Amino acid sequence: MSFHHSLFRNESVLVPEYIPATTPHRGVQMRELEAYFQGVAERPQNISQNVLLHGPVGSGKTMMAKKLGLTLEKKAATYGNRVKFLHVNCRIDRSLVAILNKGLRSLGHVYPSRGLSFEELLQAMLEELRRDRTHLMVAFDEVDSLVESDPSSLYTITRIREISQDAQVFSSLLISKTLDYVKMVDLSTLSSLQWNAISLDPYSAEQLYDILLSRCQQAFREGSVDDGSIQMAAELASIYGDARYAIELIYRAGKLAEMTDSDKVMPEHVRRAKTSLPPQFRKEELVYLDKHQRVMLMAISGMLQKSDSAFTTIGEVEKNYNALCESMGIAPNHHTQIWNDVNELARKGIIETQLSGKGFRGRTTMIGLSMVSAEQLIEELHKEA
Ligand SMILES: Nc1ncnc2c1ncn2[C@@H]1O[C@H](COP(=O)(O)OP(=O)(O)OP(=O)(O)O)[C@@H](O)[C@H]1O
Ligand SMILES: [Mg+2]
Numbered sequence: 295m296s297f298h299h300s301l302f303r304n305e306s307v308l309v310p311e312y313i314p315a316t317t318p319h320r321g322v323q324m325r326e327l328e329a330y331f332q333g334v335a336e337r338p339q340n341i342s343q344n345v346l347l348h349g350p351v352g353s354g355k356t357m358m359a360k361k362l363g364l365t366l367e368k369k370a371a372t373y374g375n376r377v378k379f380l381h382v383n384c385r386i387d388r389s390l391v392a393i394l395n396k397g398l399r400s401l402g403h404v405y406p407s408r409g410l411s412f413e414e415l416l417q418a419m420l421e422e423l424r425r426d427r428t429h430l431m432v433a434f435d436e437v438d439s440l441v442e443s444d445p446s447s448l449y450t451i452t453r454i455r456e457i458s459q460d461a462q463v464f465s466s467l468l469i470s471k472t473l474d475y476v477k478m479v480d481l482s483t484l485s486s487l488q489w490n491a492i493s494l495d496p497y498s499a500e501q502l503y504d505i506l507l508s509r510c511q512q513a514f515r516e517g518s519v520d521d522g523s524i525q526m527a528a529e530l531a532s533i534y535g536d537a538r539y540a541i542e543l544i545y546r547a548g549k550l551a552e553m554t555d556s557d558k559v560m561p562e563h564v565r566r567a568k569t570s571l572p573p574q575f576r577k578e579e580l581v582y583l584d585k586h587q588r589v590m591l592m593a594i595s596g597m598l599q600k601s602d603s604a605f606t607t608i609g610e611v612e613k614n615y616n617a618l619c620e621s622m623g624i625a626p627n628h629h630t631q632i633w634n635d636v637n638e639l640a641r642k643g644i645i646e647t648q649l650s651g652k653g654f655r656g657r658t659t660m661i662g663l664s665m666v667s668a669e670q671l672i673e674e675l676h677k678e679a
Contacts, residue, residue, distance in 0.1 A: 300515075301552050301559065307513035308545040310538060313360050314512075318504040320354050323492055327362050327467075330490055331431070334465050338376045338429030342462040343454045344487065346476075347469045349494025352536030355469050356381075359433040366431060374555055379435045384440035385582060390391035390447050394419055414486055415591070416454065423463035433467040438475035448479050452487055496535020501527035505537050506544055508660040514548065519559040523547060526564045543567050580641055581675055586627050587635050592675055593618050594645060599668035607650070608636065636661065 306312060333341035345488045350354055363379035370377035371416065380400050387393050393413050398405055398502040403422050405415065423430055434440065434451070441448045471636060473491070476484070497505065506524045531540035544559070546567035551559045583591070597606050612632055619626035627635070636659070639645045646662045663671065 298414055298457060301518040301548055301557070302513060303325060303515045304513055305545075306547075307509055308541055310541070313357060316508050317354065317357065318508055319497065320494075323354075323494060324358055324361065327358060328342055328365055331362065331366055331465065332369075334376060334429060334431065335366055336373055338373070338463075339427065339461050342429070343465045344452065344455060344490065345467050346473065346487075346489075346491040347467060347493065347494070348471065350471055350496045350535055352531075352534065352538035352540075353494040353496060354537060358437055359469055363431075363433065370429075376427055377429045377431060379431050379433070381435060383435045384432060384438075385436045388440070388443065388452060388573070390440070390444065391415060392541055392572075393432070393434070397432060400423065401426065401428065401430070402589070411505065420454070420458055420463060423674065424458070424461055427461075429463050429465065430555070431465040431467070433469060435469045437468045438470040438472070441475040441478060445478055448475070448487070449482070461497060496536055497530045497532065497540075498535070499532035502535075502537060502540045504530050506540055509541060510544060513545075514559070518551075518557065519548070520561065522561045523559045523564050526561045527567075530568055530596045546570065553650070579644060583639075585624070586631070587639060589618050589622065589624070590615050590632070590635050591639065591644065591671065595663065595668040595671040595675070598663060599672065605648070605662040608633075608659040608661060610631075611636070611661055 306313070320663070322588075326507060327347065330345050332342055334343050347355055347358065358490065359381055363381060364367055367379050378401060382393050382396060387396060389614055391412055394412075395405065398415075398419050401419075401422055403418075405418060411417065419430075422428075448468075451466055451468070455462075455466070458464065470553050476487070499572075506528055510519050510524060527543040527547065530543060531537070543564055544567075547559050547563035550563045550566055554563075556563070579589070580591075590611070594606065594611055596618075597610060597614055612629070615632065616626045636645070636647065640647045644663075644666075648660050648662075650658050651658050666674075
Protein backbone atom coordinates (compact mmCIF):
# COMPACT_ATOMS: atom_id res chain seq x y z
CA MET A 295 0.00 0.00 0.00
CA SER A 296 2.88 2.32 0.70
CA PHE A 297 3.62 2.60 -3.04
CA HIS A 298 0.11 3.72 -3.81
CA HIS A 299 -1.04 7.21 -3.15
CA SER A 300 -4.33 7.61 -1.37
CA LEU A 301 -7.56 7.52 -3.37
CA PHE A 302 -8.84 10.30 -1.17
CA ARG A 303 -8.23 13.97 -1.70
CA ASN A 304 -10.05 15.02 1.46
CA GLU A 305 -11.62 12.25 3.49
CA SER A 306 -13.24 14.56 6.01
CA VAL A 307 -15.80 15.53 3.35
CA LEU A 308 -17.39 12.11 3.89
CA VAL A 309 -17.81 12.19 7.68
CA PRO A 310 -21.43 12.66 8.78
CA GLU A 311 -20.79 15.98 10.56
CA TYR A 312 -19.29 17.68 7.51
CA ILE A 313 -21.42 20.57 6.29
CA PRO A 314 -21.35 20.55 2.48
CA ALA A 315 -21.21 23.79 0.54
CA THR A 316 -23.45 22.48 -2.21
CA THR A 317 -26.61 20.58 -1.39
CA PRO A 318 -28.28 19.17 -4.51
CA HIS A 319 -32.08 18.83 -4.33
CA ARG A 320 -32.42 20.86 -1.18
CA GLY A 321 -32.01 24.32 -2.73
CA VAL A 322 -35.72 25.14 -2.70
CA GLN A 323 -36.22 23.89 0.86
CA MET A 324 -33.11 25.71 2.03
CA ARG A 325 -34.33 28.99 0.57
CA GLU A 326 -37.75 28.43 2.14
CA LEU A 327 -36.14 27.87 5.52
CA GLU A 328 -33.95 30.95 5.20
CA ALA A 329 -36.92 33.04 4.12
CA TYR A 330 -38.77 32.18 7.32
CA PHE A 331 -35.88 33.53 9.37
CA GLN A 332 -35.00 36.49 7.15
CA GLY A 333 -37.01 38.85 9.39
CA VAL A 334 -35.24 37.59 12.49
CA ALA A 335 -31.86 38.31 10.91
CA GLU A 336 -32.88 41.84 9.93
CA ARG A 337 -34.94 42.90 12.91
CA PRO A 338 -34.14 40.53 15.76
CA GLN A 339 -35.74 42.82 18.36
CA ASN A 340 -39.10 42.82 16.60
CA ILE A 341 -39.52 39.46 15.00
CA SER A 342 -39.34 35.91 16.24
CA GLN A 343 -40.11 32.70 14.45
CA ASN A 344 -40.97 29.07 15.06
CA VAL A 345 -40.61 26.56 12.24
CA LEU A 346 -41.09 22.80 12.14
CA LEU A 347 -38.74 20.82 9.88
CA HIS A 348 -39.49 17.16 9.37
CA GLY A 349 -38.41 14.33 7.09
CA PRO A 350 -37.15 10.75 7.22
CA VAL A 351 -33.71 9.44 8.17
CA GLY A 352 -30.89 11.01 6.20
CA SER A 353 -33.09 13.50 4.35
CA GLY A 354 -30.86 16.43 5.28
CA LYS A 355 -32.59 17.96 8.34
CA THR A 356 -29.56 18.37 10.57
CA MET A 357 -27.48 19.54 7.65
CA MET A 358 -30.08 22.18 6.71
CA ALA A 359 -30.34 23.40 10.31
CA LYS A 360 -26.59 23.86 10.57
CA LYS A 361 -26.41 25.64 7.25
CA LEU A 362 -29.24 27.90 8.35
CA GLY A 363 -27.28 28.75 11.48
CA LEU A 364 -24.26 29.75 9.42
CA THR A 365 -26.21 31.96 7.00
CA LEU A 366 -28.32 33.44 9.78
CA GLU A 367 -25.33 34.56 11.82
CA LYS A 368 -23.64 35.86 8.69
CA LYS A 369 -26.68 37.86 7.64
CA ALA A 370 -27.20 39.13 11.16
CA ALA A 371 -23.60 40.37 11.18
CA THR A 372 -24.59 43.07 8.73
CA TYR A 373 -27.42 44.11 11.04
CA GLY A 374 -25.44 44.64 14.24
CA ASN A 375 -24.66 41.04 15.08
CA ARG A 376 -27.60 40.49 17.41
CA VAL A 377 -28.47 36.89 16.53
CA LYS A 378 -26.93 33.85 18.17
CA PHE A 379 -27.59 30.36 16.76
CA LEU A 380 -27.50 27.19 18.83
CA HIS A 381 -28.01 23.64 17.58
CA VAL A 382 -28.88 21.05 20.23
CA ASN A 383 -29.64 17.38 19.88
CA CYS A 384 -32.44 16.64 22.32
CA ARG A 385 -31.37 13.04 22.56
CA ILE A 386 -28.08 14.17 24.07
CA ASP A 387 -29.33 17.23 25.95
CA ARG A 388 -32.34 15.45 27.30
CA SER A 389 -34.16 18.21 29.18
CA LEU A 390 -35.09 21.84 28.67
CA VAL A 391 -32.99 22.71 31.72
CA ALA A 392 -29.93 21.20 30.06
CA ILE A 393 -30.74 23.08 26.87
CA LEU A 394 -31.28 26.41 28.65
CA ASN A 395 -27.97 25.95 30.43
CA LYS A 396 -26.30 25.34 27.11
CA GLY A 397 -27.98 28.46 25.75
CA LEU A 398 -26.73 30.55 28.65
CA ARG A 399 -23.24 29.16 28.28
CA SER A 400 -23.23 29.91 24.55
CA LEU A 401 -24.08 33.50 25.48
CA GLY A 402 -21.10 33.56 27.80
CA HIS A 403 -23.03 33.27 31.06
CA VAL A 404 -22.55 30.44 33.48
CA TYR A 405 -25.23 29.56 35.97
CA PRO A 406 -25.08 26.96 38.70
CA SER A 407 -26.77 23.87 37.38
CA ARG A 408 -28.31 23.20 40.77
CA GLY A 409 -30.26 25.56 42.92
CA LEU A 410 -32.23 27.37 40.22
CA SER A 411 -35.71 26.20 39.33
CA PHE A 412 -36.58 25.86 35.68
CA GLU A 413 -38.63 29.06 35.82
CA GLU A 414 -35.74 30.98 37.42
CA LEU A 415 -33.34 29.68 34.82
CA LEU A 416 -35.71 30.70 32.03
CA GLN A 417 -36.16 34.20 33.47
CA ALA A 418 -32.38 34.51 33.87
CA MET A 419 -31.88 33.59 30.24
CA LEU A 420 -34.51 36.03 28.98
CA GLU A 421 -33.04 38.75 31.19
CA GLU A 422 -29.54 38.17 29.77
CA LEU A 423 -30.89 38.19 26.25
CA ARG A 424 -32.71 41.48 26.79
CA ARG A 425 -29.70 43.05 28.46
CA ASP A 426 -27.35 41.87 25.69
CA ARG A 427 -29.93 42.83 23.07
CA THR A 428 -29.38 39.39 21.63
CA HIS A 429 -31.83 37.10 19.87
CA LEU A 430 -31.22 33.41 20.51
CA MET A 431 -32.26 30.98 17.83
CA VAL A 432 -32.29 27.36 18.96
CA ALA A 433 -32.55 24.39 16.61
CA PHE A 434 -34.06 21.56 18.67
CA ASP A 435 -32.89 18.51 16.73
CA GLU A 436 -34.75 15.22 17.40
CA VAL A 437 -37.25 17.28 19.41
CA ASP A 438 -39.69 14.36 19.52
CA SER A 439 -37.56 12.62 22.14
CA LEU A 440 -37.74 15.74 24.32
CA VAL A 441 -41.51 16.00 23.94
CA GLU A 442 -41.96 12.30 24.63
CA SER A 443 -40.10 12.45 27.92
CA ASP A 444 -41.64 15.81 28.86
CA PRO A 445 -44.87 16.62 26.98
CA SER A 446 -45.04 20.12 28.46
CA SER A 447 -41.74 21.08 26.87
CA LEU A 448 -43.36 21.87 23.54
CA TYR A 449 -45.74 24.24 25.28
CA THR A 450 -42.81 25.85 27.11
CA ILE A 451 -40.85 26.36 23.89
CA THR A 452 -43.77 28.14 22.25
CA ARG A 453 -44.35 30.13 25.45
CA ILE A 454 -40.76 31.44 25.57
CA ARG A 455 -41.51 33.37 22.42
CA GLU A 456 -44.70 34.82 23.82
CA ILE A 457 -43.60 35.96 27.25
CA SER A 458 -41.12 38.49 25.94
CA GLN A 459 -43.43 40.65 23.91
CA ASP A 460 -41.76 44.01 24.34
CA ALA A 461 -38.57 42.70 22.75
CA GLN A 462 -38.29 39.52 20.73
CA VAL A 463 -35.37 37.45 21.94
CA PHE A 464 -36.08 33.83 21.07
CA SER A 465 -36.78 31.76 17.97
CA SER A 466 -36.88 28.04 17.43
CA LEU A 467 -36.58 25.40 14.75
CA LEU A 468 -38.14 22.08 15.74
CA ILE A 469 -36.66 19.09 13.91
CA SER A 470 -38.06 15.57 13.85
CA LYS A 471 -38.60 12.58 11.61
CA THR A 472 -42.39 12.80 11.77
CA LEU A 473 -44.95 15.19 13.20
CA ASP A 474 -46.36 12.50 15.49
CA TYR A 475 -45.07 14.25 18.60
CA VAL A 476 -47.29 17.23 17.85
CA LYS A 477 -50.33 15.00 18.18
CA MET A 478 -49.39 14.26 21.77
CA VAL A 479 -49.79 17.82 22.98
CA ASP A 480 -52.93 19.64 24.05
CA LEU A 481 -54.93 22.07 22.00
CA SER A 482 -53.70 25.27 23.60
CA THR A 483 -50.15 24.37 22.62
CA LEU A 484 -51.30 23.44 19.16
CA SER A 485 -52.96 26.78 18.64
CA SER A 486 -49.87 28.69 19.67
CA LEU A 487 -47.60 26.60 17.49
CA GLN A 488 -47.40 28.45 14.25
CA TRP A 489 -47.81 26.02 11.45
CA ASN A 490 -44.77 26.95 9.50
CA ALA A 491 -43.71 23.50 8.52
CA ILE A 492 -41.20 22.32 5.96
CA SER A 493 -41.48 18.71 4.94
CA LEU A 494 -38.66 16.77 3.29
CA ASP A 495 -39.22 13.72 1.12
CA PRO A 496 -36.88 10.72 1.08
CA TYR A 497 -34.33 11.05 -1.71
CA SER A 498 -34.76 9.10 -4.92
CA ALA A 499 -31.92 7.10 -6.49
CA GLU A 500 -31.33 9.90 -9.03
CA GLN A 501 -31.17 12.52 -6.30
CA LEU A 502 -28.80 10.41 -4.22
CA TYR A 503 -26.60 10.02 -7.28
CA ASP A 504 -26.27 13.81 -7.60
CA ILE A 505 -25.57 14.17 -3.87
CA LEU A 506 -22.91 11.45 -3.96
CA LEU A 507 -21.32 12.89 -7.06
CA SER A 508 -20.90 16.31 -5.50
CA ARG A 509 -19.46 14.87 -2.28
CA CYS A 510 -17.15 12.45 -4.14
CA GLN A 511 -15.72 15.17 -6.35
CA GLN A 512 -14.41 16.86 -3.24
CA ALA A 513 -13.51 13.78 -1.27
CA PHE A 514 -11.72 11.64 -3.85
CA ARG A 515 -8.93 12.30 -6.30
CA GLU A 516 -10.06 12.71 -9.85
CA GLY A 517 -10.71 9.44 -11.61
CA SER A 518 -10.55 7.29 -8.51
CA VAL A 519 -14.26 6.45 -8.30
CA ASP A 520 -15.96 4.41 -10.99
CA ASP A 521 -19.28 5.93 -12.01
CA GLY A 522 -20.96 2.56 -11.58
CA SER A 523 -19.98 2.62 -7.92
CA ILE A 524 -21.78 5.88 -7.34
CA GLN A 525 -24.81 4.56 -9.18
CA MET A 526 -24.80 1.41 -7.09
CA ALA A 527 -24.48 3.22 -3.75
CA ALA A 528 -27.30 5.58 -4.79
CA GLU A 529 -29.44 2.65 -5.83
CA LEU A 530 -28.87 0.74 -2.59
CA ALA A 531 -29.57 3.74 -0.37
CA SER A 532 -32.67 4.76 -2.32
CA ILE A 533 -34.62 1.98 -0.60
CA TYR A 534 -34.46 4.21 2.45
CA GLY A 535 -34.03 7.56 0.67
CA ASP A 536 -31.15 8.03 3.09
CA ALA A 537 -28.21 10.25 2.09
CA ARG A 538 -26.23 9.29 5.19
CA TYR A 539 -26.31 5.63 4.22
CA ALA A 540 -25.34 6.48 0.64
CA ILE A 541 -22.35 8.49 1.81
CA GLU A 542 -21.30 5.83 4.33
CA LEU A 543 -21.42 3.20 1.60
CA ILE A 544 -19.16 5.09 -0.76
CA TYR A 545 -16.82 6.10 2.08
CA ARG A 546 -16.46 2.51 3.23
CA ALA A 547 -16.10 1.32 -0.37
CA GLY A 548 -13.26 3.82 -0.76
CA LYS A 549 -11.57 2.45 2.34
CA LEU A 550 -11.95 -1.12 1.10
CA ALA A 551 -10.51 -0.16 -2.29
CA GLU A 552 -7.50 1.38 -0.59
CA MET A 553 -6.97 -1.59 1.67
CA THR A 554 -6.86 -3.91 -1.31
CA ASP A 555 -4.50 -1.65 -3.24
CA SER A 556 -7.08 -0.99 -5.91
CA ASP A 557 -6.56 2.22 -7.85
CA LYS A 558 -10.27 2.82 -8.31
CA VAL A 559 -13.41 2.39 -6.23
CA MET A 560 -15.38 -0.28 -8.09
CA PRO A 561 -18.98 -1.53 -7.70
CA GLU A 562 -17.64 -4.68 -6.04
CA HIS A 563 -16.23 -2.50 -3.23
CA VAL A 564 -19.68 -0.98 -2.75
CA ARG A 565 -21.22 -4.43 -2.61
CA ARG A 566 -18.73 -5.45 0.04
CA ALA A 567 -19.28 -2.20 1.93
CA LYS A 568 -22.97 -3.00 2.00
CA THR A 569 -22.49 -6.33 3.76
CA SER A 570 -20.30 -4.77 6.41
CA LEU A 571 -22.67 -1.86 7.04
CA PRO A 572 -26.11 -2.59 8.40
CA PRO A 573 -28.43 0.09 7.02
CA GLN A 574 -29.91 2.50 9.50
CA PHE A 575 -28.50 0.75 12.52
CA ARG A 576 -26.85 3.59 14.37
CA LYS A 577 -24.12 2.54 16.73
CA GLU A 578 -24.41 5.93 18.41
CA GLU A 579 -27.79 4.80 19.69
CA LEU A 580 -26.13 2.29 21.97
CA VAL A 581 -24.30 5.03 23.82
CA TYR A 582 -27.58 6.50 25.04
CA LEU A 583 -28.99 3.31 26.51
CA ASP A 584 -29.11 2.92 30.26
CA LYS A 585 -27.65 -0.06 32.08
CA HIS A 586 -30.83 -2.10 32.13
CA GLN A 587 -31.55 -1.50 28.47
CA ARG A 588 -28.08 -2.74 27.63
CA VAL A 589 -28.52 -5.87 29.72
CA MET A 590 -31.85 -6.38 28.00
CA LEU A 591 -30.17 -6.09 24.59
CA MET A 592 -27.49 -8.54 25.66
CA ALA A 593 -30.20 -10.95 26.75
CA ILE A 594 -32.01 -10.62 23.43
CA SER A 595 -28.96 -10.87 21.18
CA GLY A 596 -27.48 -13.70 23.24
CA MET A 597 -30.63 -15.77 22.79
CA LEU A 598 -31.06 -14.98 19.12
CA GLN A 599 -27.47 -15.85 18.39
CA LYS A 600 -28.01 -19.34 19.73
CA SER A 601 -31.40 -19.89 18.17
CA ASP A 602 -32.38 -20.75 14.62
CA SER A 603 -35.51 -18.66 14.55
CA ALA A 604 -35.75 -14.97 13.78
CA PHE A 605 -37.74 -14.17 16.89
CA THR A 606 -37.83 -14.96 20.56
CA THR A 607 -40.68 -14.31 23.00
CA ILE A 608 -40.92 -11.59 25.61
CA GLY A 609 -41.24 -14.26 28.31
CA GLU A 610 -37.94 -15.83 27.30
CA VAL A 611 -36.29 -12.44 27.16
CA GLU A 612 -37.48 -11.61 30.65
CA LYS A 613 -36.14 -14.89 32.02
CA ASN A 614 -32.78 -14.44 30.37
CA TYR A 615 -32.59 -10.81 31.44
CA ASN A 616 -33.23 -11.77 35.07
CA ALA A 617 -30.51 -14.43 34.90
CA LEU A 618 -28.04 -11.96 33.38
CA CYS A 619 -28.82 -9.39 36.06
CA GLU A 620 -28.20 -11.98 38.74
CA SER A 621 -24.88 -13.02 37.23
CA MET A 622 -23.83 -9.36 37.08
CA GLY A 623 -24.93 -8.71 40.63
CA ILE A 624 -27.51 -6.06 39.78
CA ALA A 625 -31.12 -5.94 40.87
CA PRO A 626 -33.40 -6.67 37.90
CA ASN A 627 -36.21 -4.31 36.96
CA HIS A 628 -39.83 -5.27 37.46
CA HIS A 629 -42.11 -6.51 34.76
CA THR A 630 -43.63 -3.14 33.83
CA GLN A 631 -40.25 -1.49 33.47
CA ILE A 632 -39.05 -4.41 31.35
CA TRP A 633 -41.99 -3.73 29.06
CA ASN A 634 -41.12 -0.06 28.89
CA ASP A 635 -37.53 -0.86 28.00
CA VAL A 636 -38.57 -3.28 25.27
CA ASN A 637 -40.86 -0.63 23.80
CA GLU A 638 -38.13 1.97 23.99
CA LEU A 639 -35.64 -0.30 22.19
CA ALA A 640 -38.26 -0.99 19.52
CA ARG A 641 -39.03 2.69 19.13
CA LYS A 642 -35.35 3.35 18.55
CA GLY A 643 -35.36 0.70 15.82
CA ILE A 644 -32.76 -1.44 17.55
CA ILE A 645 -35.14 -4.35 18.04
CA GLU A 646 -38.33 -5.29 16.28
CA THR A 647 -41.47 -6.45 18.07
CA GLN A 648 -44.55 -8.12 16.69
CA LEU A 649 -47.51 -10.04 18.03
CA SER A 650 -47.39 -13.78 17.47
CA GLY A 651 -50.18 -15.38 15.50
CA LYS A 652 -52.86 -17.14 17.49
CA GLY A 653 -51.99 -20.58 18.79
CA PHE A 654 -48.72 -19.70 20.43
CA ARG A 655 -50.26 -20.19 23.85
CA GLY A 656 -52.55 -17.26 23.17
CA ARG A 657 -50.84 -14.19 21.78
CA THR A 658 -47.45 -13.08 22.86
CA THR A 659 -44.99 -10.41 21.86
CA MET A 660 -42.19 -11.70 19.67
CA ILE A 661 -38.84 -9.93 19.64
CA GLY A 662 -36.28 -9.91 16.86
CA LEU A 663 -33.47 -7.88 15.35
CA SER A 664 -34.06 -6.31 11.96
CA MET A 665 -31.16 -4.02 11.19
CA VAL A 666 -28.22 -5.89 12.60
CA SER A 667 -27.10 -9.45 13.29
CA ALA A 668 -27.02 -10.73 16.86
CA GLU A 669 -23.30 -11.26 16.53
CA GLN A 670 -22.63 -7.67 15.45
CA LEU A 671 -24.78 -6.35 18.25
CA ILE A 672 -22.97 -8.40 20.88
CA GLU A 673 -19.67 -7.20 19.52
CA GLU A 674 -20.79 -3.56 19.69
CA LEU A 675 -22.18 -3.96 23.20
CA HIS A 676 -18.86 -5.37 24.38
CA LYS A 677 -16.99 -2.48 22.78
CA GLU A 678 -19.22 -0.01 24.58
CA ALA A 679 -18.95 -1.70 27.93
N1 LIG B 1 -28.82 17.43 -0.43
C1 LIG B 1 -27.69 16.99 0.14
N2 LIG B 1 -26.50 17.30 -0.40
C2 LIG B 1 -25.34 16.87 0.17
N3 LIG B 1 -25.29 16.14 1.29
C3 LIG B 1 -26.45 15.82 1.88
C4 LIG B 1 -27.71 16.22 1.35
N4 LIG B 1 -28.70 15.76 2.14
C5 LIG B 1 -28.09 15.10 3.14
N5 LIG B 1 -26.75 15.13 2.99
C6 LIG B 1 -25.75 14.51 3.87
O1 LIG B 1 -26.29 13.27 4.30
C7 LIG B 1 -25.98 13.03 5.67
C8 LIG B 1 -27.26 12.86 6.44
O2 LIG B 1 -27.96 14.10 6.48
P1 LIG B 1 -28.56 14.67 7.84
O3 LIG B 1 -27.67 14.32 8.98
O4 LIG B 1 -28.90 16.09 7.67
O5 LIG B 1 -29.89 13.77 7.92
P2 LIG B 1 -31.12 13.91 8.91
O6 LIG B 1 -32.32 14.23 8.11
O7 LIG B 1 -30.77 14.84 10.03
O8 LIG B 1 -31.25 12.40 9.43
P3 LIG B 1 -31.65 11.84 10.89
O9 LIG B 1 -33.12 11.93 10.98
O10 LIG B 1 -31.17 10.44 10.88
O11 LIG B 1 -30.95 12.69 11.91
C9 LIG B 1 -25.14 14.20 6.13
O12 LIG B 1 -23.79 13.86 6.00
C10 LIG B 1 -25.50 15.29 5.14
O13 LIG B 1 -24.45 16.22 4.97
MG1 LIG C 1 -30.34 14.55 12.02
